[in-house]
Amino acid sequence: MAHVSFDSSALKQFVHDNELGEMQAMVNAADQQLRQGTGAGADFRDWLHLPTDYDKEEFARIKAAAKKIQSDSEVLVVIGIGGSYLGARMAIDFLHNSFYQAQAPAARKAPLVVFAGNSLSSSYVHDLIELIGDKDFSINVISKSGTTTEPSIAFRIFKELLVNKYGEEEANHRIYATTDRQRGALKTEADAAGWETFVIPDGVGGRYSVLTAVGLLPIAASGADIDQLMAGAKAAEDTYVDPDLTKNEAYQYAAYRNILYRKGFTTELLENYEPNMTMFAEWWKQLAGESEGKDQKGIYPSSANFTTDLHSLGQYIQEGLRNLMETVVKLDTPNHDQVIPAAESNLDGLAYLEGKNMDWVNTKAYEAVVAAHVAGGVPVMTVHIDKEDAFTLGYLIYFFEVAIAISGYLNGINPFNQPGVEAYKTNMFGLLGKPGYEEVGAKLRQEMADNQ
Numbered sequence: 490m491a492h493v494s495f496d497s498s499a500l501k502q503f504v505h506d507n508e509l510g511e512m513q514a515m516v517n518a519a520d521q522q523l524r525q526g527t528g529a530g531a532d533f534r535d536w537l538h539l540p541t542d543y544d545k546e547e548f549a550r551i552k553a554a555a556k557k558i559q560s561d562s563e564v565l566v567v568i569g570i571g572g573s574y575l576g577a578r579m580a581i582d583f584l585h586n587s588f589y590q591a592q593a594p595a596a597r598k599a600p601l602v603v604f605a606g607n608s609l610s611s612s613y614v615h616d617l618i619e620l621i622g623d624k625d626f627s628i629n630v631i632s633k634s635g636t637t638t639e640p641s642i643a644f645r646i647f648k649e650l651l652v653n654k655y656g657e658e659e660a661n662h663r664i665y666a667t668t669d670r671q672r673g674a675l676k677t678e679a680d681a682a683g684w685e686t687f688v689i690p691d692g693v694g695g696r697y698s699v700l701t702a703v704g705l706l707p708i709a710a711s712g713a714d715i716d717q718l719m720a721g722a723k724a725a726e727d728t729y730v731d732p733d734l735t736k737n738e739a740y741q742y743a744a745y746r747n748i749l750y751r752k753g754f755t756t757e758l759l760e761n762y763e764p765n766m767t768m769f770a771e772w773w774k775q776l777a778g779e780s781e782g783k784d785q786k787g788i789y790p791s792s793a794n795f796t797t798d799l800h801s802l803g804q805y806i807q808e809g810l811r812n813l814m815e816t817v818v819k820l821d822t823p824n825h826d827q828v829i830p831a832a833e834s835n836l837d838g839l840a841y842l843e844g845k846n847m848d849w850v851n852t853k854a855y856e857a858v859v860a861a862h863v864a865g866g867v868p869v870m871t872v873h874i875d876k877e878d879a880f881t882l883g884y885l886i887y888f889f890e891v892a893i894a895i896s897g898y899l900n901g902i903n904p905f906n907q908p909g910v911e912a913y914k915t916n917m918f919g920l921l922g923k924p925g926y927e928e929v930g931a932k933l934r935q936e937m938a939d940n941q
């Protein structure tokens with residue numbers, strides 16, 4: 490049974506039968522660029538074989554560190570942004586009880602994993618400090634570059650809190666740094682203080698790093714099964730190797746979204762019918778957006794959460810500007826189902842659903858939405874997942890990673906760089922007065938004054 494399967498049956502009115510086959514030659518070329526390393530960004534392809542070639546010694550250390558954190562901390566503060574944040578966040582949401590954050594520690598059997606350094610909000614930091622209160626805590630600071638502003642600021646604050654609570658020596662046993670093997674400020678500081686460090690391999694970019702220590706340590710600390718996560722990714726690595734579009738569903742997805750993009754469907758909504766998959770879409774948005782949005786082109790990745798957003802965005806999707814395509818990640822079997830109870834009266838008009846399972850209703854909603862949106866001119870693709878467990882998540886992660894890489898090459902860009910994110914940083918450093926950015930700051934301040 491396929492753990493992840495791709496369904497393009499709702500595309501009939503948007504894509505002719507011949508079109509997929511006509512992408513085959515381009516897909517072969519993209520596959521070669523990716524697998525032979527002949528494409529742009531070839532130095533960042535090590536995620537391709539991570540599920541097989543990961544560092545087993547480090548993997549064991551990750552598990553040991555997770556155990557230690559579980560034994561001595563009620564809270565784990567995970568500090569990171571972008572690719573150093575979203576993977577762990579989405580996986581923890583995906584793999585736990587929906588109210589995991591609110592569960593009593595005994596039921597959770599693991600520390601509460603909270604995230605910081607993913608914004609510059611001072612209130613958020615204040616509130617998190619209040620949440621930690623006098624609880625025992627540890628810090629996992631994650632940054633590939635080791636110099637990103639948001640996590641650096643948060644780390645200063647939480648490190649100070651930790652040192653004040655435990656003293657320098659014990660604090661050093663409660664800080665876990667995940668960073669570059671040898672470069673960057675974080676690595677230098679970690680070495681000087683003797684923190685346990687984990688490596689973000691050189692050949693793995695941030696948005697492709699969830700199956701490295703970046704994702705694995707927080708996920709393991711949360712009590713989820715990282716062996717199964719890797720096993721699922723490995724199964725996907727073995728599955729999506731043949732570039733033949735009749736056989737490779739990840740490549741099919743990449744090809745279809747490019748066919749649709751070239752017809753003017755320039756925004757893709759990643760959708761779910763499970764609230765605990767909201768963050769999965771956030772992870773996917775970085776993966777797709779940073780990989781593909783460059784050289785003044787690329788599909789704009791967006792998301793919607795159903796059925797919730799059918800009552801807000803639904804109107805736009807049904808009848809707004811016709812540049813949307815949708816990709817639903819549809820869970821086929823929920824971990825827990827719920828029967829709609831019988832009631833004495835039928836004042837709510839729900840008698841016709843008595844005794845039915847809620848998930849059956851959810852699936853009918855999905856089928857109804859696909860039909861309505863297709864009729865409204867929105868192409869819909871579906872990625873079915875059979876379960877919401879660690880194995881399936883690993884599989885799903887790999888499905889999207891490989892699909893987005895192929896998709897980027899199909900659109901003629903380097904899927905593994907992100908030059909555009911530097912523009913705002915340079916301006917911000919100028920305005921903040923960072924040494925070396927004085928000229929930028931002066932120029933910007935002048936421009937702002939002129940515009941007043």
Ligand SMILES: O=P(O)(O)OC[C@H]1O[C@H](O)[C@H](O)[C@@H](O)[C@@H]1O
Pocket residue numbers: 570571572573631632633634635636637640695696779907910
């Ligand atoms: O891990 P870091 O070096 O701190 O980077 C965190 C994130 O910020 C950057 O601005 C990049 O756009 C992202 O690709 C990266 O994932």
